[in-house]
Amino acid sequence: MIMNLLDSDDIAQVVLTVATPNALCNILRNHKDVEAVRRYLFDNADDARQLIEEYVRERIIDLNPRTHFQHEAAFCALAVALETLPMPASENFLSELAALKIAEMPISPRVARLCIERRKKLLIFNTISQFNVRPIPNNDVSLHRRTSRVLSGLTDLDRRPRLQTGITYQDTLQDAA
């Protein structure tokens, strides 16, 4: 099963020798096994939820209180693999892992929080890039007219005579008192 690639010694070694979650994310993003799992889950999006839940369930049973969780490296890698996948299953995994605050797993929830942050940034970037904003053509007479009216800076309010009352908000308050 391709998900087992995340249990590799290579990934575990990366997690065991890099100290900050930021740096960890950067290394794992380019890791071949993480990339392979991401591709597999993307291609099998219908089964993704089941695959992820099964993967987590099979490993979480090894959690022992007051002992470092042995599959933490794999969970870090899974979080990074799911970071850019547009599916509810990845959203669920990341948000649940990010919310987890237990001493046995100090790194993977931090990695998940970073993945969620980046996911949000990417979503905003992708949404903007999907807008097809074209320049206004100059030869369109109606548009030109409308544009020139806007540029003149005159509105209905500008044309009305202005009243100089001299009354301030302070005055109004004093009157009321």
Added chain:
Amino acid sequence: MFELARLVGTPPKEIILQTRAGHSIPNTQFCEPDANSRARYDMIRKPHSWIHRKPACGVYNCFGLVWANRRTAIYDEQSISQILNDDGYRKLRIDEQPLPGDIVIYLRYCDQVRDTYHVGLIVYLIEQRIGGKVPWVLSKWDGVSGEDIHEIRDVPPSLRDCTIEIWTDRP
């Protein structure tokens, strides 16, 4: 998905840790390593000629070793910048000789953003045959690894391409 983890897991333990300027540094102590982590740490050490100082243990990571007296682990990039700034560290000039007590930072720049991968403490310098002195560094690779003393460039594969900076608190 993580119901069992929430039920079985214990709350993370944080201690009061501040910079010289009094800024709080978020931290969490690591649990003791599991058998797999111990075995992996031994595997990492195998191809290197490091001096093994201490077997795998929990509580602190490399930042905790250097800046928190082995009492806790620090994780945030922001905290590292805060410590360097508040505790009067400066980058060593090219013409300056490093000394024991200076610190070595392994980092990379990703989109012009600084990512710190590891920090170690220079413990001694060894004269080379071709001249010059090479710093040897005391490191704890992760929250569940042990402590090793290694030549400044003799590091695990994940740190090999890192930029190395030497910082000091000397005036």
